[in-house]
Amino acid sequence: MATVQExxxxxxxxxxxxxxxxxHSVRVQPQWTLQYVLSDKLGLTGTxxxxxxxxxxxxxxxxxxxxxxxxMMLAIECxxxxxxxxxxxxxxxxxxxxxxxxxxxxxxxxxxxxFVVTAKALLDRNPDPTVEEIREAMVGNLCRCGTYxxxxxxxxxxxxxxxxxxxxx
Amino acid sequence: MSSDQSPKTDQKQxxxxxxxxxxxxxxxxxxxxxxxxxxxxxxxGYEKATGAxxxxxxxxxxxxxxxxxxxxxxxxxxxxxxxxxxxxxLPGVRCVLRYDDPELPEGASLGGHELNNVAPLPAxxxxxxxxxxxxxxxxxxxxxxxxxxxxxxxxxxxPFLLDVEKAIEPGAPLTNPEDYPGSNVHQVYLEGHxxxxxxxxxxxxxVEFKWTFGLNTWIGPERPCGVWRWNGDFxxxxxxQQRPHIAKRAMSTWFGGIPMSHIDIHCLYQGASFGGxxxxxxxxxxxxxxxVASKRTGRPVKWVFxxxxxxxxxxxxxxxxxxxxxxxxxGTIMAVAERGVTxxxxxxxxGIVAHLLENTKIPHVQGRTEAVWVNxxxxxxxxxxxxxxxxxxxxxxxxVAAALGMDPVEVALLNDGAEGHDMxxxxxxxxxxxxxxxxxxxxxxxxxxxAIGWDEKWxxxxxxxxxxxxMHGLGFCWTHEWDDSAGSSEIGIMFERNDGSVTILxxxxxxxxxxxxxxxxxAADELGVPVETVRFxxxxxxxxxTMTPDTSTNLSVNGWAxxxxxxxxxxKLLETAVAPRAKTQLTSFPPAFPDLRPEDLDVRNGVIFExxxxxxxxTIADFIGPSGAQGPLTSTVGEPLLVGKEGIGYPYxxxxxxxxxxxxxxxxxxxxxxxxxxxxxxxxxxxxxTETGEVDIRKVVTVNDVGKVINWDGCEGxxxxxxxxxxxxxLIEEVVYDPRTGVMLNGNLLNYKIPxxxxxxxxxxxxxxxxxxYGPYGTVxxxxxxATVLPALVGPAIHNALGVxxxxxxTTPDRVLQALGKA
Numbered sequence: 001m002a003t004v005q006e007x008x009x010x011x012x013x014x015x016x017x018x019x020x021x022x023x024h025s026v027r028v029q030p031q032w033t034l035q036y037v038l039s040d041k042l043g044l045t046g047t048x049x050x051x052x053x054x055x056x057x058x059x060x061x062x063x064x065x066x067x068x069x070x071x072m073m074l075a076i077e078c079x080x081x082x083x084x085x086x087x088x089x090x091x092x093x094x095x096x097x098x099x100x101x102x103x104x105x106x107x108x109x110x111x112x113x114x115f116v117v118t119a120k121a122l123l124d125r126n127p128d129p130t131v132e133e134i135r136e137a138m139v140g141n142l143c144r145c146g147t148y149x150x151x152x153x154x155x156x157x158x159x160x161x162x163x164x165x166x167x168x169x
Numbered sequence: 170m171s172s173d174q175s176p177k178t179d180q181k182q183x184x185x186x187x188x189x190x191x192x193x194x195x196x197x198x199x200x201x202x203x204x205x206x207x208x209x210x211x212x213x214g215y216e217k218a219t220g221a222x223x224x225x226x227x228x229x230x231x232x233x234x235x236x237x238x239x240x241x242x243x244x245x246x247x248x249x250x251x252x253x254x255x256x257x258x259l260p261g262v263r264c265v266l267r268y269d270d271p272e273l274p275e276g277a278s279l280g281g282h283e284l285n286n287v288a289p290l291p292a293x294x295x296x297x298x299x300x301x302x303x304x305x306x307x308x309x310x311x312x313x314x315x316x317x318x319x320x321x322x323x324x325x326x327x328p329f330l331l332d333v334e335k336a337i338e339p340g341a342p343l344t345n346p347e348d349y350p351g352s353n354v355h356q357v358y359l360e361g362h363x364x365x366x367x368x369x370x371x372x373x374x375x376v377e378f379k380w381t382f383g384l385n386t387w388i389g390p391e392r393p394c395g396v397w398r399w400n401g402d403f404x405x406x407x408x409x410q411q412r413p414h415i416a417k418r419a420m421s422t423w424f425g426g427i428p429m430s431h432i433d434i435h436c437l438y439q440g441a442s443f444g445g446x447x448x449x450x451x452x453x454x455x456x457x458x459x460x461v462a463s464k465r466t467g468r469p470v471k472w473v474f475x476x477x478x479x480x481x482x483x484x485x486x487x488x489x490x491x492x493x494x495x496x497x498x499x500g501t502i503m504a505v506a507e508r509g510v511t512x513x514x515x516x517x518x519x520g521i522v523a524h525l526l527e528n529t530k531i532p533h534v535q536g537r538t539e540a541v542w543v544n545x546x547x548x549x550x551x552x553x554x555x556x557x558x559x560x561x562x563x564x565x566x567x568x569v570a571a572a573l574g575m576d577p578v579e580v581a582l583l584n585d586g587a588e589g590h591d592m593x594x595x596x597x598x599x600x601x602x603x604x605x606x607x608x609x610x611x612x613x614x615x616x617x618x619x620a621i622g623w624d625e626k627w628x629x630x631x632x633x634x635x636x637x638x639x640m641h642g643l644g645f646c647w648t649h650e651w652d653d654s655a656g657s658s659e660i661g662i663m664f665e666r667n668d669g670s671v672t673i674l675x676x677x678x679x680x681x682x683x684x685x686x687x688x689x690x691x692a693a694d695e696l697g698v699p700v701e702t703v704r705f706x707x708x709x710x711x712x713x714x715t716m717t718p719d720t721s722t723n724l725s726v727n728g729w730a731x732x733x734x735x736x737x738x739x740x741k742l743l744e745t746a747v748a749p750r751a752k753t754q755l756t757s758f759p760p761a762f763p764d765l766r767p768e769d770l771d772v773r774n775g776v777i778f779e780x781x782x783x784x785x786x787x788t789i790a791d792f793i794g795p796s797g798a799q800g801p802l803t804s805t806v807g808e809p810l811l812v813g814k815e816g817i818g819y820p821y822x823x824x825x826x827x828x829x830x831x832x833x834x835x836x837x838x839x840x841x842x843x844x845x846x847x848x849x850x851x852x853x854x855x856x857x858x859t860e861t862g863e864v865d866i867r868k869v870v871t872v873n874d875v876g877k878v879i880n881w882d883g884c885e886g887x888x889x890x891x892x893x894x895x896x897x898x899x900l901i902e903e904v905v906y907d908p909r910t911g912v913m914l915n916g917n918l919l920n921y922k923i924p925x926x927x928x929x930x931x932x933x934x935x936x937x938x939x940x941x942x943y944g945p946y947g948t949v950x951x952x953x954x955x956a957t958v959l960p961a962l963v964g965p966a967i968h969n970a971l972g973v974x975x976x977x978x979x980t981t982p983d984r985v986l987q988a989l990g991k992a
Contacts, residue, residue: 031311045227046220050390050440051918052476058390090219101214104882107681107890109217110390110440116218135926142918144388144441145681146893146956147886148926 015079019044020088026075034070034078035059038085046086046113050142057141058114060121061085067121086113089120095161096120099154107145115141119155127163129155190729190835190943191843193603197946203690203700204946207881212686212704213438213679222438225409228396228471234263236459236472237313239303239320241294244544244911245329245344248292248302252321256305259319261312264462266304268292272461278419280452281515287450289457295345296544297912298481300451304458306470314475329544329911333510334489336541344542354539358517361535362526362589365493368504368533372495376572380564380964381977383903384487384512387551388923391440392479393452397459398469405469406456407435411447411678414714419453423460434676434710442680442718448549449482450515480916481546483904486556487512490521496569500580504533505565509557513547514540519554524562528649528845530586544911545904552894553720553953555651560961560978563646567965568974571630577645577965578614578623585610587844598844599941607939609874610647613850616935617645617872621852631972639856639865642970646962649845650874652942652950654720655837658730659713662692662738664827669775669789670702673731675715677707682952683883684723688731690879691945695735696742697772698789713830721950724879726835728945734831741829743767746777746792761792793824838943846941847874847949851892853962854930857970859989862982864967865930866896869959872935876942876949887951888934895959897924900979 017024019042026041038047038061047070050058054072061070062084090097096116099105106112115138122129122137129137134152203209216222253265266273268290276286294301303320307313328342336344336353349355369375396407404427410416413436421429446452455472463470488511495504509521522536566584570577587595592608599606618624626643633641661674671692679685685705693700707715716726744767747760762770762779771780778786836842852870857863871888878884901922905914915921942949963980967988975988986992 039227040229043229044220045223048220048390048440049226053917053919055918056390086220090221097215097218100218101210102208104211104214104683104886106211106214106217107683107886108390108441108679109213109222109438109681110224112217113220116220139925139927142390142923142925144390144443144894144923145886146890146924148893148929149889149932150886151926 013076015076017078018082020084020091028075030074030076032075034061034073034075037075038070044085044087048110048113050111055142056111057118058111060114060117060141062117062121065124067118084117086116089116094120095158096123096154099158099161103150103154103157105147105150105154107147111141111143115143115151119151119158122155123159123162128159190725190833191602194945194947195603198694202694204694204879205877209686209690209700209880209882211683211882212689217438224391224438224440225396225407226391226394226440226473228407228437230396230398230469232468233396234306234308234462234466234468234470235310235313236304236306236455236462236470237310237317238300238455239305239317239322240478241297241299241301243294243324243326244297244331245327246294247325247327249323249325251302253303255319256316259312259316261308262305262316263308263466263468264306266290266458266461268302277457278422279450279454279457280416280419281448281450282415284419284422285450287454289454293347296481296546298478298546298916300454300478304462306462306466310473331543331545331906331908331911333512333541333543336543337510337539344544349542353541353543355542356517356540358520358538358540359536360520360522360526363504363533365504365506365533365535369493369495372503373498374572375493375495376568377491377493378564378568378974379489379491379976380560381489382487382557382560383977383979384483384545384548385898385902385979386480386483386904387441387443387445388918388921389441389443389446389479392476393446393455393474394472395456395459396469396471397456397463399463402431404432404460405435406432407437408456409439410436410452411439411442411444411680411719412717413676413678416453417710420456423457432710436676436678436708439678439680442678443552444550444719446479446482448515449547476918477916480904480913480921483546483548484551484556485511485514485516485548485554487548488514488557490557490561492561492565494565494569498573500569500573500575500583502529502531502565502569502584505531506535507561508537508539510539510541513542513545515547515549516554519550519558521557522561524555524558524648525565526588528587528848529584530589530591531584532589545906552956555953556957556960559648559958562648563961564964567968571968574629576627578618581645581647582610582614595844595846599846604846604941605939607941609846609937609939609941610848610850612937612939613647613848613872613874616937617850617852617870620870620933620935621854621868623852626854628969630969635856637856639858640970642855642857642966642968644853644855644962644966644969645850646958646965647848647850648958650847650849650942650949650951650954651845652721652725652944653838654722655835656716656719656722656726657832657834658716658726659830659832660715660727660730660734661711661713661828661830662731662734664738664742664789664793666793667790667795669698669793671696671698671704673703673705674711675705675707675713675727676710677715677727678718679707680718682718682723682887683880684718684727687724687880687883688727691728691731692735695732696739698775702775718952721952721954722835723950723952724948725942725944725950726833728948729833730831732831732945733833734829737831738827738829739772740767742772742777742789742827743770745824746770761787793827843943847876847939849873849954849958851955851959851962853966855963855966855970857967857985859971862985862989864900864963864980864985866900868931868933869896869929870933870935871955871959872937873951873954874937874939874941875951876940876944876947877938878936879946879948884936884951885934888955889932891955892932892959893924893929894956896929896963898956898979899960899963901981903979903981
């Protein structure tokens with residue numbers, strides 16, 4: 001808050017963030033969330049704020065291999081961390097992207113990037129998830145349009161592609 | 170398209186056709202390529218999957234400032250004085266607007282359905298959390314938020330009420346004495362036909378019941394927001410708004426009038442909408458204040474709501490309802506009378522028994538809505554205005570079935586009809602209007618029953634205990650399929666030069682129903698081009714305004730406009746293809762297809778060809794030619810033209826711009842305007858824990874007669890997505906206010922629960938295509954239907970499990986236990 005800044009409780013700092021393989025040196029105020037820095041300072045607007053308090057998964061990023069809620073993390077604490085956002089996943093041509101389009105996993109699309117990131121983190125640690133495992137992994141991602149059934153199909157297909165089996169037709 | 174279906178270019182004829190939406194489609198296509206095909210790639214898919222899709226909340230501009238509103242801590246209070254002296258001094262604060270600012274009018278048109286007159290910054294709050302008194306603009310959202318806390322306000326607190334039935338008691342304090350000085354009831358709306366007293370007298374049996382509807386809300390993931398930037402005299406405006414054209418019209422009345430031509434609307438992707446916010450009477454209040462602040466600071470201003478502030482707007486169907494039903498012993502319903510007391514309902518004119526009037530043969534029906542204001546936020550159509558009507562239909566039918574020990578499906582089929590008439594009468598109307606006569610409800614229930622296993626699983630209420638100790642229940646509900654509202658649509662369409670790709674122009678809000686792909690499919694099949702080459706540019710203000718995503722009316726209005734535009738453009742293409750393309754002082758240029766008439770040609774896959782001799786062909790790209798006029802053009806069509814002293818060859822383009830437009834106007838299609846022929850039927854299987862009151866939804870089958878499917882992903886997405894939202898609305902979602910303080914208690918996603926991926930069991934979506942819709946190719950809407958019809962289904966399903974009725978919705982565990990006498 002401005003008051004925090006005024007009173008000089010914690011000062012602005014420069015942090016080094018490794019985002020999608022690229023190094024960024026960012027001057028951050030102590031109260032800035034990682035979500036805010038990614039979207040407003042680095043222009044990575046795919047990391048969305050929906051609930052703003054860790055209840056919806058829209059701001060999910062992968063940090064040092066684990067999915068985390070970037071609205072619940074202060075950027076000032078993320079120095080030296082390696083962060084993967086949806087833009088990085090898309091740039092690596094991850095099969096989730098095509099599978100998501102094929103199964104029409106998006107409606108309004110605002111929450112979709114968060115789902116893609118959580119799903120990618122799931123497939124990183126579990127190459128062949130069951131339907132129940134997918135539901136469990138994705139339960140923290142809220143979609144008001146109710147696209148859930150499509151995600152299960154897309155994640156299974158992307159998993160099959162990653163395993164080298166090709167997609168279902 | 171055969172010659173007798175050629176589009177009329179005569180303006181009078183075109184206008185008449187645009188208004189003729191009350192018969193079956195007279196000219197569907199003979200052959201479909203991508204219309205109705207599965208697997209059509211959605212046009213917004215890559216953008217949305219990769220995070221590239223931009224929303225208004227994402228807009229970042231050089232020098233952008235952020236604005237936030239002061240909100241009332243009390244449910245009913247007046248500002249006596251406001252001290253903003255400290256606020257102005259806070260570093261990073263750039264502008265503070267106060268309610269007594271001379272530049273702010275007492276009233277301006279700030280959104281809603283039509284032009285209205287409300288204060289941008291009111292001095293009185295009628296609910297806790299209402300924006301009033303001040304608007305602070307700062308370098309960041311957080312500075313603006315911190316600055317609001319420095320404002321010193323002297324409030325005059327007033328008495329408040331939260332309960333609609335208490336608000337209509339004699340002597341109740343007024344909840345809004347300025348706007349409604351006489352009474353807290355702002356409107357009484359009556360509807361019906363026949364004579365209910367006669368109907369009850371003729372009935373063998375009469376039952377009465379009460380039901381209540383707890384307030385729920387839309388939860389758009391993108392918070393309400395907007396951006397205003399003055400480019401000199403021109404206004405650039407970004408709207409998180411389902412209705413960009415209505416917003417622009419309202420803005421043009423501000424500041425003494427801004428010409429429409431001076432306003433550029435940008436309507437980016439919408440982080441969901443569901444009607445809701447876009448229909449609130451004050452939804453442009455932020456834009457008004459941002460416009461004033463932007464002028465004062467010389468910088469663009471983005472206004473934003475907090476997540477909590479979005480929760481104060483709600484679904485307009487909350488209230489308390491009393492129903493009386495009279496029926497014969499065979500299940501024939503003779504009369505229904507219902508009285509509803511509704512909560513802060515902006516438009517009670519949608520009624521509460523409209524669906525009984527629209528799609529049953531019940532001869533005597535009467536509805537009375539008493540619309541009451543209490544000190545909660547405003548409630549508007551939220552996917553959608555038919556919610557009460559759907560509850561009424563389904564509770565009436567299921568109560569009658571339960572009272573008679575009948576299968577509710579049979580009761581539905583027995584009473585199906587329209588406006589008090591039976592199916593024989595309705596079928597005669599179908600035939601008169603040119604539709605194939607089909608029994609939509611019967612087709613829907615047969616498919617749905619098979620999918621859920623109705624005949625094997627259905628049992629008397631409260632009769633089946635499962636091995637896990639829970640009670641098993643099956644529920645059924647139905648109503649018509651709708652695309653109800655009035656609306657107009659204007660669409661521009663053009664072939665781009667160089668490659669012949671197709672651009673559709675028309676500013677509209679994309680709320681995610683995949684409508685843009687659907688319109689591209691229509692244009693592709695009508696023009697004979699690959700769907701991949703068609704794009705709907707919907708985010709920018711090109712001067713064409715389409716129907717909004719509203720009341721499931723997208724396709725039934727915009728679909729006609731796209732189709733009309735595409736047919737006229739195709740005709741123009743073929744007429745030009747046989748016409749001499751140019752005469753110059755040196756020579757003339759022969760037609761691309763000499764000695765042929767337009768009707769001798771057709772277009773398929775982007776190639777114009779002679780029907781009798783397909784080898785005589787030319788791509789649209791070659792025919793239309795390249796862009797640019799400086800330097801050699803490269804058209805392969807036509808003889809080189811020798812001009813100039815040097816005699817340089819300039820192959821000549823010779824085609825006019827290939828652009829045209831279409832439009833369509835749909836008059837209000839509510840009761841009495843046009844009969845509803847298509848039906849929907851839904852089935853639900855539940856398990857109820859009688860110890861905890863918990864309801865576990867095991868399976869849902871949705872069956873929608875959409876007339877004809879154009880886009881499968883769109884239709885099925887609305888069905889299963891609607892089912893999941895419907896489960897939330899029927900079972901768990903409710904905005905709760907503290908009765909002592911009037912303060913909202915759960916305005917966040919931790920305490921207001923919406924369904925997750927673990928909450929819905931199995932969902933099967935089935936489409937029926939009877940072609941009995943009034944939209945192009947026989948389509949009818951689906952966007953709102955399932956999410957609106959399904960919530961009422963949890964009631965009958967729980968009744969079948971327990972043998973008792975839960976009176977209140979959402980049917981949360983406490984209400985289930987109450988029905989069981991355990992709470």
